[in-house]
Amino acid sequence: MNIAVIGAGYVGLVSAACFAELGHEVITVDMDKEKIARLRAGGVPIHEDLLPELLRRHHGKGLHFSTDIQAAFQFCDVAFICVGTPPSPNGDADLSFVEGVAQELALALDDHKIIVEKSTVPVGTCEAVSRTMVLHGARREDFSIASNPEFLREGTAVHDFLFPDRILLGVADEASRRALTAIYAPILDGSYYRRASSLAGPTNHVAKLIVTGVKSAELIKHASNAFLAMKISFINAVANVCEGVGADVREVVQGVGTDSRIGTQFLTPGIGYGGSCFPKDVLAFRSVAKSVGYDFALLTEVMKVNNEQKLRFVEKIRKALWTLRGKKLAVLGLAFKGGTDDVRESPALEIVQLLKAEGASIRAYDPAAMERARGALIDGTISFAADAYDACAGADAVLVLAEWEEFAALDLNRIRALLKLPILIDGKNVLQPSEVRKAGLHYYGVGSEAEAPLIDSGSRQRFAVGNSDLSHPATLVSASGD
Ligand code: UGA
Numbered sequence: 001m002n003i004a005v006i007g008a009g010y011v012g013l014v015s016a017a018c019f020a021e022l023g024h025e026v027i028t029v030d031m032d033k034e035k036i037a038r039l040r041a042g043g044v045p046i047h048e049d050l051l052p053e054l055l056r057r058h059h060g061k062g063l064h065f066s067t068d069i070q071a072a073f074q075f076c077d078v079a080f081i082c083v084g085t086p087p088s089p090n091g092d093a094d095l096s097f098v099e100g101v102a103q104e105l106a107l108a109l110d111d112h113k114i115i116v117e118k119s120t121v122p123v124g125t126c127e128a129v130s131r132t133m134v135l136h137g138a139r140r141e142d143f144s145i146a147s148n149p150e151f152l153r154e155g156t157a158v159h160d161f162l163f164p165d166r167i168l169l170g171v172a173d174e175a176s177r178r179a180l181t182a183i184y185a186p187i188l189d190g191s192y193y194r195r196a197s198s199l200a201g202p203t204n205h206v207a208k209l210i211v212t213g214v215k216s217a218e219l220i221k222h223a224s225n226a227f228l229a230m231k232i233s234f235i236n237a238v239a240n241v242c243e244g245v246g247a248d249v250r251e252v253v254q255g256v257g258t259d260s261r262i263g264t265q266f267l268t269p270g271i272g273y274g275g276s277c278f279p280k281d282v283l284a285f286r287s288v289a290k291s292v293g294y295d296f297a298l299l300t301e302v303m304k305v306n307n308e309q310k311l312r313f314v315e316k317i318r319k320a321l322w323t324l325r326g327k328k329l330a331v332l333g334l335a336f337k338g339g340t341d342d343v344r345e346s347p348a349l350e351i352v353q354l355l356k357a358e359g360a361s362i363r364a365y366d367p368a369a370m371e372r373a374r375g376a377l378i379d380g381t382i383s384f385a386a387d388a389y390d391a392c393a394g395a396d397a398v399l400v401l402a403e404w405e406e407f408a409a410l411d412l413n414r415i416r417a418l419l420k421l422p423i424l425i426d427g428k429n430v431l432q433p434s435e436v437r438k439a440g441l442h443y444y445g446v447g448s449e450a451e452a453p454l455i456d457s458g459s460r461q462r463f464a465v466g467n468s469d470l471s472h473p474a475t476l477v478s479a480s481g482d
Contacts, residue, residue: 001024001077001078001182002078003019003026004028004078005027005028005029006030006080006101008029008039008045008082009083011118012030012082013028014152016063018158018161020054020058021058022184023186026063027065027076029067029069030067042059046341047340047342047368049339054158069104070104070107070108074108074110077113077179078114078180078183079115081098081115081116083101083119084119090287091284091286093120098121099128102133103132103136106137106138109133109142111142112175114176115133116145116147116148116176117218120221120225121221123218123219123288124218126145126215127214130143130145144171144175145176145214146176146180146214148217149217151164154337154339155338155339159201162201163205163207165207167184169217170212170213170217172213172214181209190205193205225285229273230298232269232270232278233273234267235268236269236305236306236446238447239447248448249446268403270427270428271428272310272347276345286300310354313351314355317399320397320442324358325358327360327397329362329396329398330388330395330397330398331352331363331398331399332388333366333369333400333404334349334370335348335369335402339404341366343369347427349376363390364382364391365387365391366404389418393418394418395419396420396421397425398415398423398424399427400431401427412431412435412436413440415441424442424443424444426444426445426446429447
């Protein structure tokens with residue numbers, strides 16, 4: 001099948017590469033000339049596992065790059081709209097890029113085409129695309145419009161695309177259903193998994209096909225993301241209770257999550273969810289509800305818990321270190337989560353800004369996101385380290401702010417030797433508390449009883465080991481020096 005993918009962002013580029021991997025002829029279009037030039041030259045503009053391999057495999061064969069949307073549209077049978085839908089100031093998704101594409105497609109329409117909305121959009125967008133195209137001269141009978149939301153996680157997007165739980169098609173006519181089913185056939189019939197060249201994964205993977213109406217498909221995407229965000233806020237709230245009562249959220253998650261009706265996924269507490277999807281989609285979904293007269297107050301609470309989680313974490317750092325002015329902090333992780341270079345809505349960056357505002361100095365390391373973080377930080381005066389150990393040298397404490405696998409495998413004895421004070425504050429519960437303690441570090445995680453704060457308000461003690469665990473090497477030092 002000939003496919004045009006409009007928009008070469010995270011979703012567009014991964015989808016295009018995966019469609020080529022499934023055996024289709026694909027043209028990826030973006031108006032960003034520099035990005036297209038880079039892709040044509042064999043560059044990979046985003047950090048995404050397996051994407052470089054797919055681009056190498058298919059570039060110049062089944063996969064082409066262009067800035068000419070009209071030519072791409074004329075070449076294809078099916079066009080996927082994958083352009084950005086950023087939040088506007090009032091919380092609605094800004095759909096101006098989608099509208100722009102609809103206008104271009106109307107002008108280029110030469111034959112019957114199937115237009116598929118893949119960007120995350122509010123319910124009713126497909127209808128609006130269709131209306132816009134007709135207003136710009138397209139005949140309604142010359143195109144079909146469908147919704148095919150993606151459920152890709154950044155960092156594992158290629159794998160999620162090729163080994164999905166389900167493929168969701170929101171269709172209004174038989175032509176769309178037939179074309180989309182044919183596009184995904186190698187996944188749906190399992191033939192892709194039996195190919196000698198298929199990417200590593202289970203050879204017996206089974207993906208469910210779900211066919212709905214267009215509006216239901218649009219809504220499923222928002223409802224799925226909002227539900228996952230709710231799970232995270234729920235477990236963050238539970239973690240906060242655990243800290244208060246002295247329970248351990250890791251044990252609680254194990255106990256709660258083994259109920260098959262609940263499951264353990266997306267129940268890792270931390271510093272709150274971020275990224276280009278959850279914050280935007282929860283807001284946009286609430287906005288959709290409001291537009292039809294329903295106050296989705298549950299989502300307001302989900303956002304409130306999420307925002308407070310970052311502030312609670314900074315409070316935790318304050319408790320561990322007393323004052324922050326002049327303190328040197330090693331920050332491990334700047335991306336909105338591990339496995340990606342994306343820093344959009346990154347809780348780690350927000351925390352860095354809060355710490356900077358309180359006078360702390362930051363030396364940060366992230367395996368992939370430092371370049372983007374440099375561009376995103378309003379106050380650019382943080383320094384960047386060559387690796388996690390370099391970040392920790394001479395620091396008063398180390399903070400773990402993204403769930404990179406390499407942070408779970410740190411040489412903690414080496415970290416201990418490099419730090420000025422033996423304090424590790426884990427905002428993502430990446431490390432095992434017992435391992436951290438064995439290395440002689442105080443461990444502060446999310447959702448477990450805190451090590452006794454080095455400074456309790458009202459106390460004059462500078463460092464107090466409030467835990468009877470004698471493996472802690474911390475010493476008692478009085479602030480007044482007496
Ligand atoms: C999310 C969804 O998981 C995808 O299914 C969806 O397709 C995508 O949004 C989208 O709408 O395009 P993504 O934003 O890439 O994917 O990242 P997630 O892995 O879902 O993580 C989102 C945030 O939640 C991160 O900040 C992560 O650290 C946090 N998180 C995740 C937790 O704090 N705890 C968890 O248990 C899981």
